[in-house]
Amino acid sequence: MATSGNKNMNAKLVLLGDVGAGKSSLVLRFVKGQFIEFQESTIGAAFFSQTVAVNDATVKFEIWDTAGQERYHSLAPMYYRGAAAAIIVYDITNQASFDRAKKWVQELQAQGNPNMVMALAGNKADLIDARKVAAEVIPLGTKLKYSSSNQDMSKIVVQDRKPEAQTYAEENGLFFMETSAKTALNVNDVFSEIAKRLPRLQPAQNPSGMVLMDRPAQTPATASCCS
Amino acid sequence: MYGTHSKRDMEIDYQSQVPILRPSIHARRAKITVKFQDLYGFTVEGNVDDVNVLNDVREKVREQGKVWWALEASKGANWYLQTHISSTLKTSLKFSALVNAITLKKLIRKGIPPVLRPKVWFSLSGAAKKKSTAPESYYEDLTKAVQDKVTPATKQIDHDLPRTFPGHPWLDTAEGHAALRRVLVAYSFRDSDVGYCQGLNYVAALLLLVMKTEEEAFWMIAVLLENVLVSDCYNKNLSGCHVEQRVFKDLLTKKCPRIAAHLDALEFDVSLVCTEWFLCLFAKSLPSETTLRVWDVLFNEGANLLFHVALAIFKMNEEELLTVHHVGDVIHIIQRCTHQLFDPDDLLTVAFDQIGFMTTTTISRQRKKQEPAVMAELDERLRRLNSINAGDEQ
Numbered sequence: 001m002a003t004s005g006n007k008n009m010n011a012k013l014v015l016l017g018d019v020g021a022g023k024s025s026l027v028l029r030f031v032k033g034q035f036i037e038f039q040e041s042t043i044g045a046a047f048f049s050q051t052v053a054v055n056d057a058t059v060k061f062e063i064w065d066t067a068g069q070e071r072y073h074s075l076a077p078m079y080y081r082g083a084a085a086a087i088i089v090y091d092i093t094n095q096a097s098f099d100r101a102k103k104w105v106q107e108l109q110a111q112g113n114p115n116m117v118m119a120l121a122g123n124k125a126d127l128i129d130a131r132k133v134a135a136e137v138i139p140l141g142t143k144l145k146y147s148s149s150n151q152d153m154s155k156i157v158v159q160d161r162k163p164e165a166q167t168y169a170e171e172n173g174l175f176f177m178e179t180s181a182k183t184a185l186n187v188n189d190v191f192s193e194i195a196k197r198l199p200r201l202q203p204a205q206n207p208s209g210m211v212l213m214d215r216p217a218q219t220p221a222t223a224s225c226c227s
Numbered sequence: 228m229y230g231t232h233s234k235r236d237m238e239i240d241y242q243s244q245v246p247i248l249r250p251s252i253h254a255r256r257a258k259i260t261v262k263f264q265d266l267y268g269f270t271v272e273g274n275v276d277d278v279n280v281l282n283d284v285r286e287k288v289r290e291q292g293k294v295w296w297a298l299e300a301s302k303g304a305n306w307y308l309q310t311h312i313s314s315t316l317k318t319s320l321k322f323s324a325l326v327n328a329i330t331l332k333k334l335i336r337k338g339i340p341p342v343l344r345p346k347v348w349f350s351l352s353g354a355a356k357k358k359s360t361a362p363e364s365y366y367e368d369l370t371k372a373v374q375d376k377v378t379p380a381t382k383q384i385d386h387d388l389p390r391t392f393p394g395h396p397w398l399d400t401a402e403g404h405a406a407l408r409r410v411l412v413a414y415s416f417r418d419s420d421v422g423y424c425q426g427l428n429y430v431a432a433l434l435l436l437v438m439k440t441e442e443e444a445f446w447m448i449a450v451l452l453e454n455v456l457v458s459d460c461y462n463k464n465l466s467g468c469h470v471e472q473r474v475f476k477d478l479l480t481k482k483c484p485r486i487a488a489h490l491d492a493l494e495f496d497v498s499l500v501c502t503e504w505f506l507c508l509f510a511k512s513l514p515s516e517t518t519l520r521v522w523d524v525l526f527n528e529g530a531n532l533l534f535h536v537a538l539a540i541f542k543m544n545e546e547e548l549l550t551v552h553h554v555g556d557v558i559h560i561i562q563r564c565t566h567q568l569f570d571p572d573d574l575l576t577v578a579f580d581q582i583g584f585m586t587t588t589t590i591s592r593q594r595k596k597q598e599p600a601v602m603a604e605l606d607e608r609l610r611r612l613n614s615i616n617a618g619d620e621q
Contacts (some may be wrong), residue, residue: 010553012554019383019386019425024502036297036393037387037389038389038390038393039385039390039393040391040511041391041425041428043425043429043502043503043505043507044498044502044503045424045499045502046507047499047558049555062554062555064499067425069383069424069425070463071424071463071464072363072464072465074464074465074469074605074608075465075469075498077608078496078498079501080337082494103612106612106615106616107615109616110611112612124365135344181535185437
């Protein structure tokens, strides 16, 4: 790993997720350190690149930020084909976006590069009061504490175990973080963590700019223990 | 009556120069980037050279206006509205009509003066004819009937209103949002197969800026989607767009073989950059006046023009593209080029003179050839995704 020539690599990364989950905002925060409340809606996909340092090496991410509207999903294979990594983004205040994120995970597991490093990002983590998707499994009987509500929410007790994001990620071989493009929470961390997890064998001169790996035998990408 | 009054305030002042201070000689040397507003109120970034180019373009627009006024003086007012080339050729072979049609084609390729655009576009695109076949109050009735309805399309439209050219002095106001909303929502009900497709927001926004009224912008959208562009471009699986991308790839191989081979070797799929061009009709990629010059020709000559323009963008960068070996560099070259194409003639000269002839018949044949492959690919994808989900539920 420390050998010269292998210190710098390029990695194609794709962001997928529901419309309005904040994919473009995460990229803008990561690439330019900015946050804009209303980002231009992405058509097709937008391209960015950014380099991160990991230990004594660097990873140059070539980032494809894709359009979220359902009908654009038919274009997605073009963007995730050959990708070394993917960030699947959902909005913690929107349950439907979490369901959509799971569909993306399934699609990548079935169609994507089997060695793809996948991250699940629960974005808009700054909007705690509007949270709809719990990050961790809440044990039955726990009393929830909500800071603002017109009801006394502290009396509400969790009735059911939900398939929460952390558990879901673990079961599907993804790593999970809650992020906020607005406050910058965990944004750089997601990318750094991906960089650390990338197979470290490719020189930067790879002309197509993607990490190529020997495909293992036709095994499913993820061993799922419960389905 | 639909809240477009303040468009009057947006009327372009052709006499004014680009409103920035002349940078000092040191600044010129340093090639600093300045922000300025273009003819249509969009904030653009560029260097001092770009500012000068934009001022030259304004001058050319004025000169071109004089040509149009002179022709109006000799041929009579509105002569250009009676010479739609295809209908003229079909219905009459009168020599004078033919001459007018050819004159108009040449003239439009050099640009329609901004003040005449609404009238000329509305007539030549076929929007006027389309409107005339509907009841007089069609648009008004439609907008009233659907204003309180909530559908997935209206939700998506509402989400995109503040994300359509944010920061524009008219589009990004409550009034601009309301006008854009009415046009997009009305169209989503007119054609439920399309509903609302992201990308249309940029097209409709630019049409609102150009056309005199919201109603005319609506009919322009209608004629674009129903007559001018290839069908199903914006439908639920973008099949028409997929077809256009495949046709474009074949054209690139034919017209720019060196570039096509080089990009192939890099495993660079040109659709990565072209999809946005075809869905937004360049509204999101090119400077506003350049986009509108492309649209001038689009409305007179048809959708093949989009291929000419897309090919021209690659052609203009041929030498530089051949020297790079990374996907990122390819995209950087193309994007830098499109964002800085402040002089529309730089692009259109290449599009008309260096791409070569492509007949409508040839392109239609290409589309027909690609359609089954696209449908098969989309069906296959759907089938695979359904089988994943079915397996998941067991």
